[in-house]
Structures are given as structure tokens and as C-alpha cells.
Amino acid sequence: MKAGFYPRMAVSGMRRNGRLYAPYIATCILMEAMYYILHFLGFSGVMNGMPGGRTAVDMLGMGTYVMALFAAIFLFYTQSTLIRGRKKEFGLYSILGMNRRNIGRILFWETCIIWAVSTTGGLIAGIGLSKLAELGFTKLIAVPTRYSFSISGASVVMTMLVFAVIFVLIYLNSLRQIRFARPTQLIRADKAGEKPPKANWAVGITGLLFLGSGYYIALKIEQPMSAFLWFFVAVILVVIGTYLTLIAGSVILCRLLQKNRKFYYRADHFVSVSSMAYRMKRNGAGLASICLLLTSVLVMMSSTSALYTGSEECLNARYPNEIGAFACKYGYDETLPSQAARMDAILKAAAEEEGADVHNNYTYSEYSISGYFENSCLQVTLNSLTDMAFIDYDKVAQIMFIDVSDYNRVFGHDAEVEPGQALVGTAKKSEIGDVITVGDVSFDVAGRIDESVTEIDPTAGGAASPTIFVIVNDVDEVAQAFTDYRDYNGEPMLAWFWYCRFDTGLDADGQIALASTLSKKLGEELKGKGFSNYYCESHEAERDDFVSTFGGLFFLGILLSMIFLVSCVVIIYYKQVSEGFEDQARFEIMQKVGMTEEDIRKSINSQMLTVFMIPIAVAGLHLLVVLPLVNKLLMLFALFDFPRLLICAAVCFLLCGLFYGVIYKLTSNAYYKIVS
């Protein structure tokens, strides 16, 4: 056989199916370009030495894994639909005398060519766009921009390798698909009469149950920590539920519509309802995929954009003063009050030495203990945490005992608390009863405090479990009652926290320098005294970290969203084209039977609009339900701004909808072209 026969067969095969192969290759190119860019920014070290860039860069590194996994799944799926469409061609080849090995060789060359073309194209595009991406990235995370251009050899090699592996998998899969078929089967593969799906109530109801329980979890979760754990459970439930519901539920809906004779036997519903029922089984999965891609884009974009635009707010909430110091020691110690006074004095003296004008000073200490929080009378069982390896995070609460004199001093009150009484503050005011019991000690609730939890302790918002403040007459006396509680590691459960925050009037660099000086002083003072943790931080130094983290997340969100949206486009395009070919014959028949062209156009429009509205509508619903859960997750990042999240979500939904509408318009043109 002449040399180059198989490559030529492969090329001509792809060219003949250009309508299907062009978008496939374009997707491959785009995915490789994206992979290169992520790898370039994440691993090549171009971002090294940029202050605060580290966290963001690590995030991009994680993004490469997500990208590779998604590319593998998506290209695998796309390619198997392509092969299915070409079975007839392969059937013809085998009738003309090719055996499976020959066809396998054609497929081999085809895969090689696609790999070569898309890797070349992807790398060129990736390298070309990498500078642009870098500029956008450095802008988002607010670090200085480099003005040189570079190519990372390691990223090039990794891109080639990763996609080579993906293409090997794809090749093996296409071999599997042609392997077991007889030529006549291959030729008739697309003609085989398919049974119109029956309404499958069991599957539909199962789907709704999955969806419902996913929604229930998303709506019910109250604590950020459990939100974090249950988020993935909810996601899995919703994913399965969406697939089952869209596959079976839509058939059921169509069947119900068909039962309604008055509705069904009308020119504009008759054809669209029955053909939707007919194709839902196959295309339900496609619709569900589109829907889930849209949902993930919406969730990713609304959460990361809310974080990014709200990063300053998070920062201010978490670090209300320019300088903040913290120390922590486990167990009860009677010398601690004097220790606190000494630390105060040391810090203030050191700060003033550096030229700071110390004002807005805010210092207090508290004893903390965690336990299971049960009943509305605020009973805290301390033993449960010591017994159980698996902790129900929904029930855990942290109790903070504060001396009433500290409280009065800091907030300028003159409250009085008798021994055995307490003032109580929680995030949820309704949960305060008449008596609060912590372990074996009970306090009569004499009243509640007006300050919000984060006002007293800005870190409490970021804490995984809810915080309850208990203002008592003499904190030292109260604390002694809890010295015997130990956790499962044998450590005392009682902990002493000390906070000191103040403003300095220094500039940003001055604040950062002061914080590190104070850290050193604090270390000298506390060394060897059994403190488990102490530090001094500055608002300005943390800003870099916040902006870098949130900017990095936002950037990653944008890149992944782009990929997901493009994948959506590809799925929709293939759906349109394949349905176009299917419907071509059908509409021809209808025209012969007396359907006017206007009828046809109307029917197509109503059908496509319905089918297209489903994914975006369901995605919108998913987003709406999952937003409260997302809000809880954002609390872990110290963002407490639900309105901002809502606005971001609305903007993302509008943009996404606009984009989706444009895709719809463009791809439906492809459909019309085939049908008419």
C-alpha cells in the first residue's frame, strides 16, 4: 500500500466532517492554551518574588489539575459523539474491504493529527496569551507587573504530555467503539428505530428526591463549618438529581402534556411536545450537562467576585485596627491578669518609641471553652467533646467568659453583674433563655449585651463554630470551675485569650515594620511561659494576603468559567447539529403532509426555546438555592455581606444569560441551515 495512505484517509475523513471536527479541534486548542497559561502562571516561577503572590499562585497550581481533569472528561465525551456520527462511514470502509486494524490505523492517524494540530495551536495561543493573562493576574492580585516576556519550557512540555495522555485515552475509546460492531450494524447505526421513551416515574421521582435533599441540605445548613463539609454532599446530590430529573422528569412532563388533549392537539404544541418527548432520553443528559456547567460558572463567578470586590470589607472586619496582637494559653493561671497588663505596657511603649501615636486602644482578655450546645436554655455539655472522635459541628459552640470590668472598660458601659449572674451575647438573640448552663455551672441570665459578636471579637466571625459571650462578675473565679476539663488529647479545654488592638497614625510601611518589631518584643516577653500561640499583625500586611488570595480565586474563577462556557457552547452546537440532521427528514415529511413553512418555523422556535430555557432556568434555580450555603462558606473568609453576594450573583446571572442567548441565536442558525 502506498505510503501516506492512512494519514490521507484520516485527513479527508475529518475534512468531510468539518462541521463536526472544526469545533472539536478548536476546543482542544483552547483547552491546551488554558492549560499552558495556568501552568505557566502557577509553576514556572514567573510570579516568584512578588509580595503576597504566593497564595494566588498556589491556587493556580491547583487549577491546572482541575483543568486537566475537566479537559479529559470533556474531550472524551465529545469525541465519542463524533465517532458515533461516523459509524456509517466506517461501515462503508469495512464493506469495501478494510478490516478493523485498517480502520484502527485511520483512527490512530486521526488522533495523532488532532493532537499535533491542537498542541501546536494551543501552545501558540497559550504563549501568545500568557503575557495578557499575567498582566490581568498581577492586576487582580495587586502586585507590580514585569515588563519582560518569557516562555516556560516546563509548561510547554507538561501541556504536550498531559494532552498526549488524554489523546491516548481517546484513541483507545474510539477503538473500543468500532471493535465489536459488524459492518451492517455500523451502516445502519443511525437508522435503527428507537423506541420513544416511556414515562419512567421511578427514575423521575428518585431524581426529584435527590434534588430535593440536595436543596434541603443547602437551605438548612446554618454553621459555616458544616456548610464546608456538607457542601460537597449537596453538590453530589444536586448533580445526580439534575441528571435524573432532566432525563426522566422531562419525559414525564411531555407525557402528561400529551394526555391533555386540548393542549396537545394544537398545531403549535403537537409536533414540539412529541419530538421533545422523543429526544429527551438522549438529550436530557446533554441538557443536564449544560445546566450543571452553567450552574458551576454562576456559583464560581458570584462567590469569587463577591470575595474580590468585598476584600477590603473583609479586611476591615477582620482587622479593624492598624495593629493587632494576640496571645493564647491553655488552662487556668492566676498570674495572667498581671501578664496581660505587662504585655499592654510593653507594646505601647515599643510603639511610641517607633514614633506611633497610639489611639483607639482596645485591650481585653477572656477565658474560652468549647462544648455541645443544646436546648434553647443554652446548655453546654462539655463532656461530649472529650468522648467523641466524630464531632457534630452543627452543635459545637465556643463560650467566651469576659470579666464585667473589662467589658465596661472597653465599651464604656457601667453594667453590674452579681455573682451567679451573667450578661449573654450570641449571634442569634432568640436562643437566649433564662438560664445558661456551662458544664455544671449555671448562671441566671440577667440581660443581654448590645454589641454584636464581631464587634467584641473580629476573629469570631471567621471561627468555625458560633461564639457565645458570657459576661461574669469575676472571670478568674468562674474559670477555676473548668480547670479539670480535658479534651481527647489530654489538653485542658479551657483557654485564655488576650487581645490588644490600636491605631498608630503611621504609613503603610511604618505599620508593617512596627508589627514585626512588636512581634519580636512579644516573643521576648512570652518565651518559655507556656503560651501556645502569640503574634502581632498589621492591617497593611494582611491586605496583601487578602487581595492576593481573593484576586487569585477570582482569576481562577474567570479562567475556569471561560472554559466551562466554551464547553457549553460546544455541547449546544453538537446538539443543534445532530438534531438538525434528525429533524431534516421529519420536517420534510411534515411539509408533504401539509405543514406550512411558517408552521415549521414556529414549531422549531417553540421547541428550541423550551429546550434552551430549561438549562438556564434550572441553573438559576440551583444558584438561588445554593446562595445561602455559599454565603456561609464566604463567612469562613470573613465576608459577611449577603447583599453583596446577591448583587454579584444577579450580575453574573445576567451576563451568563446574555452570553447564553447569543450562543442560542448563533447555534440555532446552524440548525435552520440544516433543516431547510
Place this chain on the structure above:
Amino acid sequence: MSLLEAKNIRKVYKTRFGGASVEALKNVSFTVEKGEYVAIMGESGSGKTTLLNIIAALDKATEGTVILDGMDLAKVRDRDIAGFRRDNLGYVFQDFNLLDTFPLEDNIYLPLVLAGRKPDEMQERLGRIAPSLGIEDILKKYPYEVSGGQKQRAAVARALITDPRIILADEPTGALDSKSSDELLELFKKVNQTGQTILMVTHSTKAASNASRVLFIKDGTIFHQIYKGDCSDNQMYQKISDTLTLLAQGGEQ
């Protein structure tokens, strides 16, 4: 006045780039009276399907006119043509052209649904014709679940349900086995006896021998026609065979 009148029909197909043109129909004229059962015979490529398509307004003649019940097809506006076809013509195709997305019942209803009829009226009409077509028991089935003969009977029902002025049948027995063909032809005869006009294109002598008149078409012109008169089907079969032999030998009438 005749129900259908075709006058001097000429149809020329041009190849895509305006090169050679092919004359599918030359100068075809004939009439069909109300209640007649006419068969048009000819070999493959003789132009008979083209002729039927022009009569059914699926295709436009290059020259000449087709008048159905006093209406000139050329004068029907393009956008009304499908509606016109739906209301006046019943078409039976060789390959049934049933939609696989519908059960037989809905396939039969299709033209009525498009015409905006009420469900009750549709059901009533189907109730009238279904027994004589023998499809009552399979109405809920899908096309892929029934035999070719049953499919074609459903297609006939679809053509009849609008009470068309004329039934046009294009090789209706072409995809059927001999037993189903016989049954279908018997059905056509019965339908014709109720006063329904039928125009059928076929190259099966057996099918044509059922008709009351047979037109022979060759190389785009009407070559000959014979009337059945009082002949039996067998005698008619003989007459048609003779004519076909003559045609095949290229003899002149």
C-alpha cells in the same frame, strides 16, 4: 368539468451550474374525472413521480397548468401551498413517511391538527374510517412496532381523514410484500367505490390492473392509455402486460 386537468406540462431540470438540462416531462396533458381510479405507469426515470409531484404541488412545472376542481395550482400563493395540499390532497407515499415520534393515531391526526380541528372531531372522523382500514387495534402503536402493510394502511388513513378531493399515491405497494400489496389494492378499490378519486403512480402491473384507467408514460410523454371498462382484473392485467411489452420493444402505437 373534470376534477383534475393537467395541460401541456413540461418540466426541465437544470444541473446546478447551469450546464446540461434534462427534460423530465415534455408535453403532458390528461384529465381525471371525479370518482375515477387512474393509474400512471412507466419505467423508472420515465417522469411519473415528477408528474405526481407537480400535481401535488410539491414541485413546480416549468410550463403548463394543473387545475384541481377549478383552482389553478400555479395561482396558489407559495405560503398557502402547504395548506392547500393539506385541505385538498391526500398523499400516500411509497415509504409511508410516517413520523417515528408519533403513534399511528397521532400520525393520522397530523393534517387535522395542522388545520386546527378539535380533538373530538378528529376522533370522530378516525372512528369512521378506521374499521374499514383494519387499523383500530394498532392505533396506539408506534410505526416501528407494526408491519409495512399496517404502516401503509395508517398512511392511507392519514390521506383519507381530511376528505381530500383526490388521493395521490406514489408507488403505494413499492415497499410491501405481495400479500400486503394485495390487501392494500383491495382497500384502494373499496375506497374508490365510496366515490373517492384516486390517482396512483406505479410500475407494478398488478397494482395498475386494479385501476379503471391506465396511462402509460415514457420519456416524459403520455404514450398510451387504456380503459378497464368491463374487463376483469386478470384481463386488465393481460392488456397492461401487452402494452408494456410493446413499450419495451419501442414500438409505435
